[in-house]
Amino acid sequence: MQADAARADPELLAAVADADLGAMRLLYDRHAPWLSARLTRRCNSPEAVADVLQDTFMALWNGADRWRGDGEVAAWLWGIAARRLVSRLRRHREALVLPLEDVAAARPPELSAEERVLLGVEYGDLGSALLRLSPEMRAVVQAVVLDGLTTREAARLLGVPQNTVKSRLHRAKAHLRQNLAEGVT
């Protein structure tokens, strides 16, 4: 067991490229939980999440040799999962939840001390500036900037034309720049 914990993700990935199912089991145990949580926050249907999770790891099994060794394996996995989610949602229009959309509705603009720390450490001023964007712009920022989708994939996800995504992103970035320049916290 200890020996398993000592094996880093890249090493396990190399073993998976060599058809080692045990190595993939270890990767699954490490990454499936947070992946499923992150997917669930974007898609209400448990079956869809299960299918996307299965597709993601099958893509991992078949494509483990394609990882170029740059960055975190976790980030690469999320990239695969996000794309699988998009293609699945194209086929079945499941209930879609975009977390940034309900910020204004759910939470008052007052930030608790903990949130201040969180935002300050992870995003700096960007976090609170995001709060001041409209829901549509926030959704675009979420998809493209935070989840790493291309503008075309984001367009498919949100069900809007690609040009709309591009223009919203452009406006969002402009807003953010302005907010940050004004020093709003």
Add this chain to the structure above:
Amino acid sequence: MSTTWHAADDLLARYVRGDADALQGASLEQHLVQCADCRARIATYIDAPPLDLVWTRIQEQVQAPVPTLVERVLIRLGVSEPDALLVAVAPSLRASWLFGLAITLGFVGLSAAYGGSRGLALFLLVAPLIPVAGVAFAYGPDVDPAYEVGVAVPYSAARLLLLRTSAVLATSLPLVLAAALLVPALSWTVVSWLLPALAFTAVMLAASTWTRPTVTGVGLGIVWVCAVGSAAIDDNPAAVLDPPLLLIYVAIGVAATAVLHLRIRRLTPLRSLS
């Protein structure tokens, strides 16, 4: 990005429940991609059974053998999945064999079309021996690396041999027929080669109750080479398909089938293995 900051337990719990607001969630998500410790900790808040279920599906999808092209075709034709698997394993029923067969027959057909008497002799030599080779390479200790362990199983050896032979005939006879259409000369030649072909196949099956298919195959090959060879020397290769001989082929086929029927229970060679 910070390396010493870790998500509080409360945040992880709320995030999994769906109670964390969008900004906290996004922030945590960006952190999780970088931090193995927090990824491990968040797993403790997530139900295992649904994840285990997905894993069993992944495991099955990874391990389950992918049906070959031949298997898929057989299943489409109504053969049961286990039978299709047993048939497709035979060397002479693999895609590579069939592809090589098509190429060979293309060459033989063309030489028959343009090669005159010698081309015709080549075709007549090859045509009935194709199913013979197919059966010889479908079954038996010389072509099956796991033959010995395959004897000690309850599955009927007779059924296996007949299944594979049917598949050999179904794949090779149409290919030979296609090549035959390129052969000029007598109209009957197009199909009369079927009689020695089927007779030899019956002999292969009957003889497999005595000896290994490769041995029988070689024997039949030698006999047929002599027959076609002697006819070709007289510059009349089609003589091997003269009506009196056709009757003999029919007789051989019938006799071999009868012998097979009588001895089918002896199909597992209980005598000397090698």
Add this chain to the structure above:
Amino acid sequence: MTATTTVKLAGIRKRYRGTTALDAVDLSLQPGITGLLGPNGAGKTTLLRIVATVLAPTEGHVRLLGRMPSTNEALAEVRRRLGYLPQEMGFPRGFTGFAFVDYMAVLKEWTSRAPRHDEVRRVLELVDLGDVAAKRIRALSGGQRRRIALAQALLGDPDLLLLDEPTTGVDPEQRVSLRQVLSRAGERSTVLLSTHQTEDVAALCDRVVVLDQGRVRFDGTVLGLVATAAGRVWLADAPHPAARASWRTGTGRHRNVGDAAPPAADLAEPTLEDAYLLLLGDRALATAVAS
């Protein structure tokens, strides 16, 4: 305790092109693990093949699991409850470990896919190959291939398990776990284990049959065979010329196996290997040295 006789061979003779591989062999097996020891060419593989219904004897009667395998139906019945691991085994080209064991499961009449795949996974876990089941067999080591071969023999939890050199090429750690698998199998089934490794027999078997030149030289308990060497094994400072066999041990002293006591020697606790060497002499020694 009445133990049912699962395998009964009477008067078995097997002749191949002039040579007699087995001569007047009588054998009775009960549930539990029986070792089959003997030098190369003793006829062990031939005997195992006859019990596995892969070979018919030239003379003699075979009775397996209460039936005489003379008709096709009886043969199929016996084979349903039998698992066989040959001495040499090849695999079809391009197969993964899982695919091969799946193929054998189909031959053993597991027609439904889902239960069959579960059973394949079960036996692969037993031999500790679950992780590499998706690899092509040609990418596996010799010991791993041997374990794949053993896995197919374990399909369906057979009542009669026939193993010809199951641990050949298997590395020491795996050998220990394989012994556990076989030991558990021996609790319910009849296992006949052919080997030239006396340690495997000593570790696993209750009973042992020693075969030499086609004849049975010993048929009894392992302890009984060991007892025949009592008082005939010594540790001395030098090899004794009159000893049947002697070799230098790790402690620097020489182990002498024979009837005459070397000078200034201490009696040693006999092992199965000592007894085997005493029984078979030169032929056993030649095989032991070769392996």
